Amino acid sequence: MAVRGQAAIVAVGSTKQGELPGRSADEVAVEAISLALDEAGLTKADVDGLITCRAGMGRGGVDTGVGSLLGINPRYSATLDYGTCNFSLHLGTMAIMAGLADVIVLAYGATQRSQRVNFGVPMGVDLAAASGYVHIAGPAGLALQRHKALYGTTDEQFGQIAVSQREWARMNPLAIFTKPLTIEDYLAKPYLVEPLRRDDVTMISDGGAALVLTSAERARDFPKAPVYVLGIAETTALRGDRDPENLMRPWLANVARDVYASAGLRPEDIDALYIQDPTAVWVLQMLEYYGFCGLGEGGPFLAEGHTRPGGDLPVNTNGGQLSESYMWGWLHLCEAVRQLRGECGPRQVPNADVAMYCSTMTFTKGAASIISTHR
Amino acid sequence: MSYDKPLPDVDDPLTRPFWQGLRERRLTIQRCGRCGALRWPAAPICPECLAPGAEWTDVAADGELWSYVVYRRALSPAFADEIPYAVGVVALDAGPHLLSRISGPVDTLKVGARMTARYEDVSPTVTLLRWVTESPGPENGGGSSGDHND
Numbered sequence: 001m002a003v004r005g006q007a008a009i010v011a012v013g014s015t016k017q018g019e020l021p022g023r024s025a026d027e028v029a030v031e032a033i034s035l036a037l038d039e040a041g042l043t044k045a046d047v048d049g050l051i052t053c054r055a056g057m058g059r060g061g062v063d064t065g066v067g068s069l070l071g072i073n074p075r076y077s078a079t080l081d082y083g084t085c086n087f088s089l090h091l092g093t094m095a096i097m098a099g100l101a102d103v104i105v106l107a108y109g110a111t112q113r114s115q116r117v118n119f120g121v122p123m124g125v126d127l128a129a130a131s132g133y134v135h136i137a138g139p140a141g142l143a144l145q146r147h148k149a150l151y152g153t154t155d156e157q158f159g160q161i162a163v164s165q166r167e168w169a170r171m172n173p174l175a176i177f178t179k180p181l182t183i184e185d186y187l188a189k190p191y192l193v194e195p196l197r198r199d200d201v202t203m204i205s206d207g208g209a210a211l212v213l214t215s216a217e218r219a220r221d222f223p224k225a226p227v228y229v230l231g232i233a234e235t236t237a238l239r240g241d242r243d244p245e246n247l248m249r250p251w252l253a254n255v256a257r258d259v260y261a262s263a264g265l266r267p268e269d270i271d272a273l274y275i276q277d278p279t280a281v282w283v284l285q286m287l288e289y290y291g292f293c294g295l296g297e298g299g300p301f302l303a304e305g306h307t308r309p310g311g312d313l314p315v316n317t318n319g320g321q322l323s324e325s326y327m328w329g330w331l332h333l334c335e336a337v338r339q340l341r342g343e344c345g346p347r348q349v350p351n352a353d354v355a356m357y358c359s360t361m362t363f364t365k366g367a368a369s370i371i372s373t374h375r
Numbered sequence: 376m377s378y379d380k381p382l383p384d385v386d387d388p389l390t391r392p393f394w395q396g397l398r399e400r401r402l403t404i405q406r407c408g409r410c411g412a413l414r415w416p417a418a419p420i421c422p423e424c425l426a427p428g429a430e431w432t433d434v435a436a437d438g439e440l441w442s443y444v445v446y447r448r449a450l451s452p453a454f455a456d457e458i459p460y461a462v463g464v465v466a467l468d469a470g471p472h473l474l475s476r477i478s479g480p481v482d483t484l485k486v487g488a489r490m491t492a493r494y495e496d497v498s499p500t501v502t503l504l505r506w507v508t509e510s511p512g513p514e515n516g517g518g519s520s521g522d523h524n525d
Contacts (some may be wrong), residue, residue: 013427123384125381125383125384126416127473127503128462128474130380130382130383130501130503130504132380132446132451132454132476133462133474134454135443135451137450138446141444142442142463143442143443145442145486149487154401162416181472184405189449190447190451191445192447193444193447194447194450194451194459195444239422241416242414242422244470244471244472247442247464272518301448
């Protein structure tokens with residue numbers, strides 16, 4: 001059975017983002033679920049599916065813990081180790097198509113900032129860790145340096161990602177970073193892990209997000225316009241660094257091919273694009289592999305301003321992880337839903353009909369979803 | 376002063392021959408006894424043909440700089456005193472890509488540069504591999520003289 005139009009997102013919920021001291025990840029996840037259920041006009045008794053997401057590098061986020069706190073015995077529940085919400089949306093869609101559940105809550109809560117989780121600590125010491133190769137900025141910087149060497153990408157071109165997303169964030173009341181950022185400001189800042197600057201890397205923050213997913217048959221019964229899942233695709237690169245070019249993520253081309261085939265759409269059909277961005281390098285890579293420009297042409301494409309407010313390919317209109325909030329990418333899908341429903345005020349993309357969300361799990365998995373208010 | 380940064384377990388049976396090799400100024404990696412595939416990082420079976428075990432073989436510790444980064448702010452307190460320092464991936468002439476610290480000046484590195492290994496004894500039992508630029512001119516690093524992060 002084709003995926004297109006079988007499931008729909010009927011509500012989203014997002015908590016305050018930033019610092020939530022004294023609270024557990026599961027507690028924040030349940031708050032987000034509560035907000036999403038309110039928006040859907042549902043009570044927790046209506047929920048028969050729960051898909052949670054483990055909080056990265058921390059405890060919490062397991063379905064048995066979140067479900068216990070939520071006080072439900074759903075027909076179906078599961079926990080994913082992969083963030084970004086794309087993988088959760090896909091599993092939820094499959095569960096609905098298989099008849100395992102009809103009203104599924106997808107949820108994520110994180111309090112890694114307040115808990116001072118240190119993302120600079122390697123797990124196990126190999127030659128890389130003994131060399132001081134720590135933090136996501138390490139592999140991301142390697143990929144960017146390689147891109148610069150192969151294609152001549154410049155700092156000024158690459159910096160447009162952070163600058164563009166800050167422009168969007170300044171119109172988003174949820175965003176943590178809203179101070180103006182021009183390309184001159186960006187270039188004047190020192191490198192963090194060269195060739196990356198601080199503005200190219202997300203800041204870990206606390207917060208929660210949840211979505212309510214239901215079958216197409218039930219989707220019209222909710223207060224807000226349903227946002228249908230038109231296409232989904234994933235791929236893996238579980239061989240990891242055994243494949244020498246893995247940091248360049250050539251396998252993203254497979255997800256792109258499959259997600260467009262799944263939805264029966266093309267890059268030109270995408271009105272608003274969301275790219276998970278723990279670092280800006282992910283945006284550069286995915287703009288290319290998802291066919292918005294040619295391989296290696298991301299730099300000039302960004303410099304032309306397509307992704308900025310007013311551009312013809314709005315990207316990360318929430319400000320992304322770079323400027324809105326970390327949340328392992330979950331807020332991208334919340335924002336996409338709100339844009340398609342036309343709720344985004346000054347940052348609303350005119351006539352937004354189809355949105356796509358692309359994400360990765362470190363350097364080993366890729367996922368994408370295309371969604372729309374039309375089936 | 377003793378070396379106080381993260382150190383590998385050089386007695387791990389899976390990787391012991393690699394660390395022993397560095398101790399002896401050799402780069403030695405696994406090769407599948409059945410299909411001959413070179414294997415990096417080490418693994419208990421061959422991910423290509425699934426044959427268990429492995430042989431170890433010395434490979435030339437030379438290659439091309441595939442990419443590099445320069446840590447200009449301490450993201451790990453353990454390495455704060457070495458800022459700025461560079462880490463790079465070298466595409467070995469033998470095939471595998473091997474990531475390690477680059478010794479020497481950080482501001483003149485270039486993707487594609489020829490690199491070669493130096494071996495640095497950092498503790499009585501641990502030797503680490505450091506990449507240095509192969510330069511026809513004066514040497515910019517010294518075998519066991521430590522890092523020169525200018």
